[in-house]
Amino acid sequence: MKFLSFADTKIDAFLHMQLIDLAKTLSRDPKLEVEFSYHSYLNKSGHFIHVSQFWMTYPGPVQLQGLKSEVYLRSFGNFYFSDLRVLQEVLQSFKQEKHHQFLKHLLLFAEDYRLEKECIARRPGMAVSFSERKKVLLTYFQRQLRQHLQQRKWLDAFFCSIFLLANHRLVQLNSPLSGFYDKIRAPLLQLNKAHSTKEIAEIMQVIQKILREWDIKDMITSYLSFYESTTATFKDLTRENEVKAPHTMETEEETDGQDTEHEEMPSWHEETSSPTDSFLQFDLDQGTSTDLLGEGGRRAEEGDQAFGAVQAGAKQSKGNDFSAEMDAGLDEKGSAPGKEVFPYGEMNRCAVEKKVETRFPTPLELKKYLEIKSAVQPSISLLKQSFLKTIEHKKNVPNQDLHFGRLSKKLTRLLTDKNPRLFYKKMESPQELDAVFTLLVDCSASMFDKMDETHQAIVLFHETLKAVRIPHSIVGFWEDAADAKKDSQPNYFQEVISFNHSLKNQYGPEILQLEPQEDNRDGYSIRKKAEDLLRRKEKQKFLLVFSDGEPAAFDYENLGILDTHEAVTQTRKLGIEILGMYISNGKVTEEAQNLMKNIYGSHQVVVPSAAELVSYLVPVLRKLLFKLS
Template sequence: MKFLVFANTKIDSFVHMQLIDLSRSLSKVDKMDVSFSYHSYLERNSGATHVSQFWNPYPRDIQLEGWKSDVYLRSYGTQFYTDDNSIWNTLSVLKTHPHREFLKQVLLFAEDYRLEQICINDRPGMKHAFQLRKETFQVHYNREYRKHIQQKRELDALFCHIILLANKRFVAVPLQTQQLYLELRPLLTKLTSAQSTHDIAAIIIQMAELTKQHSDLPDMKTAYRSFSDKPASTDSTDESQKFDDLTRSNETKTKKTITKDEQKEEENDQEKESHSSWHDETSDPQDSFLQMDLDQGTNTDLLGEGAREAESGDAVFGSVQTSAHSTENNDFNTQNEHESETDNNQTGSNSSSHFPYGEVNKNVTEHFVPAKPATPEEVTQYELFNQEIAPFVTQLKQNFLKTMEHKRTSPREDLHFGRLGKKLTRLATDKNPRLFRKKQESQHELDTTFTLLVDCSASMFNKMEETQKGIVLFHETLKALRIPHSVVGFWEDAADATVNNQPNYFHEVISYRNSLHQPGAAIMQLEPQEDNRDGYSIRRMGEELMKRPEQQKILLVFSDGEPAAFDYETHGVLDTHEAVTRTRKLGIETIGMFIANGEITEEEEKLMQNIYGPQNVVVPSAAELVDYLMPVLRKLLFKSI
C-alpha cells in the first residue's frame, strides 16, 4: 500500500483506460498500450502509443483533449501513414550534419503537420482536439520563441518561427538566421504540400545541403519531438554469428540442421522446464516457456512543458532501448497461439492464454495459510466484539426473517391461472383480465453464498481492530441466517518479492465448510502484513466462488487504498478494475468497501469509482465500518430473497 506521494504525477486510471481503448480502436492492434512519456511517438515493435506529459500542467479539459490528439496522431496517423524507414534513413544521413537536431525537428514537425491534415480529413470528429492542440501550441511556441531570442539560440528560435508560421501566427525571423530563412523558404513551402513521408524526407535532404553553408550557426539545443528508435539491424547479428562460427564459441544449430532425434530431445527438455509462475490452473505450461516481461513502462515521469535540451547521452539510451528485440531464431511452441483468452477485456494486464491471471501477475506464486487454533486471548477478544455487534446482528436477522415470512405467505395476484381471486369486476372492465392468484412457494434456506476478501497490507495497521468488528458482524449475521461464507485475508510479501517470484498469501480464517458452526475467533488472527495485489486476489477468490453450488454468489472486498505491490504500481488500478469486470461477467456480484483515514477525499472516491464502478462504498473511518456495513448486508440479503 502506498503511504507517500512526493509528486502528483499520477494519471487518472479511468482516463488511462479510455486512451487505451481509443488507441486500440484506431490502430486496429488488440494489444496496443498507452504510456505517458516526455514526448509523443509510436513504438510499433512493442505495441505502445506514447502520449506527451507536456499536457500534465494544463486544466483537465485541455489535458484530456491534448492526450486524445496525441493518440489520434500516433495510433491512426503514424500507424497507417508514416513510413518509418524513410524517417530512420534520413536521420542516419543527417547523423554527421552540423545542424542535425534542427533538421530532425523540422522533419518530425512536417510529418506531424501532414498527419494532422490526414486525420482531420479522414475523421472529422478529431477536428476539435486538433484545434485545441493548435491553440495551445501557439501560446507555448510563442513563449519558447521569446525565450530563445533572449538566450541567443538562433536555430531554436527559427524552429519556433516555422511552427508559428505554419499555424498562421507571424513573428519576426531572428536576425542571425534571416539569410538562411530566405534560402529555406521555398523548401518550407513545399513541406506543407508534401504527400508522403518520402516526399518530406527528400525535402529535408535538400535543406541539409543549404544549411551546410551556414556552419557558423550553432545547432538547435532543444528537443521538442522524438521518434522511435530503429530496431537493431539484422546485418550486425549476421556478422556476430559469423564471428561466433569462426571462433566456435556458438554451437547453436539453425532450424534446418536440427535432426529429428535432437528435436525430440529438445521437446523433452522443454517439458521438464519449471517456472515459478506455474500453478494448477495452467493447462499448457510450455506456452510460457522463457517468456520475458516487457509489459509497459514510461520513459520518464518528469513534469514540464514538453521541451528539454538535447543531451549527448540520448543516443546511448536510444540504443539500449532497442537492444531487446524479436528474432527469427525463436523456436517456441505456438500450437495454442490462437486459443481464446481467459479474459478478453484484460486491457492493462495484456493477459492471454499464457497468463490466466493477467501478464502483470504471471510471476505470482500462491500460498494458503490455514487458520490456527484460537488462543484464549483471541477467544476473549472475539467475545467482546460479538457482544458489541450483537444488537446489529439481531436487528438484521429479525428484519430479514420477517421479510422472508411476508413474501412466503403473501399470495401472488393478477395471474392468468391459479385460484380465483376476489376482484371479479375486471371481467367486465378489462379486455384480458387477470383474475387468479397463487400462494408463494415456501423457501426455508437461501441459495446464496458470500466471500469476504480483507486487505492485510501494512497500511491497515491502525484500522485492523475496527475492521475485525465489521468482519465479526459479517460472520455472525450470515451464520445466524444459515448462509455459507468464507473470510480470507490477502497480502504480498514485499521482502521476498523478486522479478521472477512474487509470493502472495491467502489467510482463510473462516472457511465454507465450517462457516455455519465455526465460532469465528480465528478472525482475530488477521494482521497487517506487507503489500496488496488486489487484481490477482479478486480473480482467485472469484474462481473459488465459482466452485460453489449456490446460484447467487457475492464477493465483498475490504480495502483501504490503491493496490501496490512489486512491479504493480503502473497497472495496479487497471488490473484490479479488469479483475472486477471479469468476476462480474462470471455472475459474481462484486462490491468494494474502501476504508478511509477519517476524511473522504475526491481522489479516493474517484479511485473506487474507477475500480468498482457504482458498486462501491466509501467508509470515512474504520470506526464507522459497522454502521456502513449494516445497510450493505441488508440490501444484499433482501436482494437474494
C-alpha cells in the same frame, strides 16, 4: 501500502484503459499498449504507443482531447501512413550534421503535420481532438518563442516560429532569423504540400544543405521524439544471423536472393522442405554451436510473434511430427499463447500463492470474539429481521390478474372488464438462497491502527450471513516484502472462514487471527479469489474488498491501480459482483474518492474512519441482502 506520495502523477485508470482500447481499435493490433512518457512516439515493433505527460497538467476535457489526438497520430497516422524505415534512415543521416537536433525536430513536425491532415481526411471525427490540440500548442509555442528569443536560442525560437507559421499565426522574425527564413522559405512551403514520408525526406535533404552554411548553435530544447530501432528481418526471426549448430547450417547459395525485408512469415500448413524454413528451429535451437536440442521447445513468451504465427496456422505435417512441440505452446484449455500466459495479469507474472493455515483459537480470542459479537448483535438482528421481512413480503405478495389460480376478492371486474382476470398466485420463495460471498481483507502494514475496528466489521459480516444461511468465506491477503524478489513475490492468503465452515456455529473466533503484515497486491488477490468463487455452484456471487489505500507491492506501485482496475473489470465480466470499501484515516479526501472510483467505478464506499466501518457496512449488507431476496 503506500503512506506518502512524493510525486503526485497518478494516471486515471479509466482514462488509461480508454486510450488503450482506442489505440487497439484504430491500429487493429490487439497487443498494442499505451504508456505515458515525456514525449509522444510509436514503438511499433514493441507494440507500444507513448503519449506525452505534457497533457496531464491541463483540465480534464482538454487533457482527454490532447491525449486522444496523440493516440490518433500514433495508432492511426504513424501506424498506417508513415514509412518508419525512411524516417529512421533520414534521422540517422542527420546525426553527422552540426544542427542535427533542429533537423530532427523539423522532420518529425512536418510528418506529424502531414499525418494530422491525413487523419482528419480519412476520419473526420478526429477533427475535434486535433482542434483542441492546436489551440493548446499554439499558446504553448508562443510562450516558448518569447522565452527563446530572450535567451538568444535562435534555432529553438525558429522551430517555434515554424510551428506558429504553419498554423497561420503571424510571427515577427528578428535577426538573425529573418535572413535564414528567406533562404529556406521555399522548401518549407513544399513541406506543407508533401503527401508522403518519402517526399518530406527529400525536401529535408535540401534544407540540410542550406543549414550547413549557417554558423549558429544547434537547437537545445527537446519537443519531439522518435523511436529508432532495428527492423527485425526474416533472418533475425529465424536466427540465421547467429552461429548455428552444424546440422542446421545452410549454404550461402540457399539464402542468397531472398527478399527478407518484405517476406511474410510462413506457417506450418504443409511439410517444410528444410528445418530452417520452419519456426520450430527457432524454438529448439538457441543459436549456440551445439547439436543438442535440450529437453524440448522453449516456453513461449507474450512477445513471440514468430511462435504466435506458427500456432495460428498449424496443421499436421506429413513427414515430421511436431505435435509435442505444438502442445508445449498451448495452455490447459488448448488456447494459443498470449494474454493466457499470465492468467493473473502481466504485473503479477512472478507472484506466488502461499497459504497460511488457521490455528485453533485461544481462550482469549474466544472471549474477545464473544465481546465483539455482543457489541454488533443489534445490527445483526436488525439486518436479519429486515431480510426476513422482505422475504415474507415477497412470499405473500400475490401475482395478480391471472386467468387461473386462487380467486381474488375483487369480483367487480366481472361487471367493469370485458375480459376480467380474477385469479392470483402466491410466490413461494426458496428455503435456501442461491448466493455466495467472499470477503477479502487487506492485511498490509498500514492497517495496524485499523485492524481492531476491522475485526468488528468482519464479525458483523460473518454473523449476518450465517444468520440468513448464506455460505461465505473470509480471507486476509498480503505480500511478504522481505522475501519478494524480481522473479518471485510470495503472496499469502489466510482463509479464516471457509465456505464449508461458514454456517457452523463453532467457527468465528478465527477472524481475530487476521493481523497487519506487509504489502498488498490487490489485483492478484482479487483474481485468485474470483477463481474460487467461479468454482461454486451458486447463481449469484459477490466479492467484497476491505482496503485502506493504494495497492503497493514489489515492482507494483506504478501500475498497481491499473492492474487492480483490470482485475475488477475481468471479475465483473465473469459474472461476479465486486464492491470495494476504502477505510480512510479520519477524513474522506478527494484523492481517496478518485482512487476508489478509478479502481471500482461506482461500486465502492469510502469510509471516513475505521471506527465508522460497522455503521457503513450495515446499509451495504442491507442493500445486498435486499437484492438477493
